[in-house]
Amino acid sequence: MSLINVTNLTFAYDGSYDNLFENxxxxxxxxxxxxxxxRNGRGKTTFLNLLLGKYEYRGNISANVSFEYFPFYVDNKENNTLDVISDIFPDFLHWKLMRELSLLEVSEDILYRPFDSLSHGEQTKVLLATLFLKENCFLLIDEPTNHLDMNARKLVSDYLKTKNGFILVSHDRAFLDNCIDHILSINKTNIDIQKGDFSSWWENKKRQDNFELAENEKLKKDIGRLSDSAKRTSNWSHEVEKTKYGTRNSGSKLDKGYVGHKAAKMMKSSKSIENRKQSAIDEKTKLLKNIEDCDSLKISPLTYHKNLLAELENVSIFLDEKIVCKDVGFTIERGNRIALKGKNGSGKSTIIKLICDENINYAGTFRKGSQLKISHVSQDTSHLQGNLTDYATNNEIDESLFKSTLRKLGFSRVQFEKDMSTFSGGQKKKVLIAKSLCEQAHLFIWDEPLNYIDVISRIQIEELLLEYQPTILFVEHDNTFNRNIATKFINI
Incomplete structure (x- = not known):
């Protein structure tokens, strides 16, 4: 056991006026x-890169271990998988590699296939196995679940549960709960570490947030009451002070000393109340600094004139004469929230493309309602570039509503001035989701919408779908999300 000590770490990107981390x-x-x-954009990947020594920073990071980052960059993906592993780690022991691959249920024959012929899930497993061949390293594992189906996520989570000595960036709640024993959270104003899994951290955060909100409300009332009291007492003091001059009590001579003493006593009371008010204000300013802005999202689903929106009957889909999937049959009815399930490569995304009128080679019967309006969120975000204003204009959505939705999803105003190509993976996905939420549609079709999306935004999206109950067909490998949202499961 050894410690990684981070002391007074301060970092900002070149050209930025705001520190991402401060002391x-x-x-x-x-x-x-x-x-x-x-939340997305808070600097999780940046912090991993600081550990790797990729950026200059102020402060100190000291450690007696070296760091390894996942995913590895693969230069020559056309090489055999075994050669790719050798390029990453030339001194690996073959028996250790086979042990790790066996734990991840990867067959030996893929070692002799080109790396780029492997599925995304197989590539992820191979690179994870390679990562754990390295000894005396602290491992930095950055979002390994994005290309894994639900079965593979469970397998990889069980695999990581048997290991130790790593930081795992993931937004999949069930995945984290199964394999971690501590949580490192980047909040608005600090970085916090707690013992336990994600669920225990989330419960602690909600309790702390609720306490601060209640305390804030109590202090607001105290400040208002003290302000009124201080004002009244001050006014009384001034009124009494004025009676020292030109005033008589029942014709007798006025005791100016007594009146002055009474006025001073009231003024002292007023000062005491003012000090208590300032103390309450100071306490209030310490609260709410790390409470996330989780304003409710909105969506504008249209009601279709028929109950049946679309139907697939004995549909088989072909890609270059190869069958991707066959004999698929299901209906989409008004109010359904349908989760499409299946292994990677089973044809889920291709079925979505068919329903969205892309040119797909298929056999069987596919029917879709006339004048059906669909809002689609694709897996791919690589096309996003340029500014948000032009994007809203080009997609014929209300710019104010679009940017307001992004703000609710955790975007800062400074982000609105940047080119979308510079956004993080999670921020790009939020652009697509915000666009969809601004569109009026009978049917929402979302293909892996939560890839790279932070947990708080996932919970916001869940609450939205449960409140508005739009008709939606989606592919998502976050088991918690599926369990909370889907009214119907279709296995491909």
């Missing part, structure tokens, strides 16, 4: 299974 200090035990969470 941050904490310790990490290298034996921990550490989950890493925080």
């Amino acid at each position: 941050v200090s904490f310790q990490i035990d290298t034996d921990w299974k550490l989950g890493f969470t925080g």
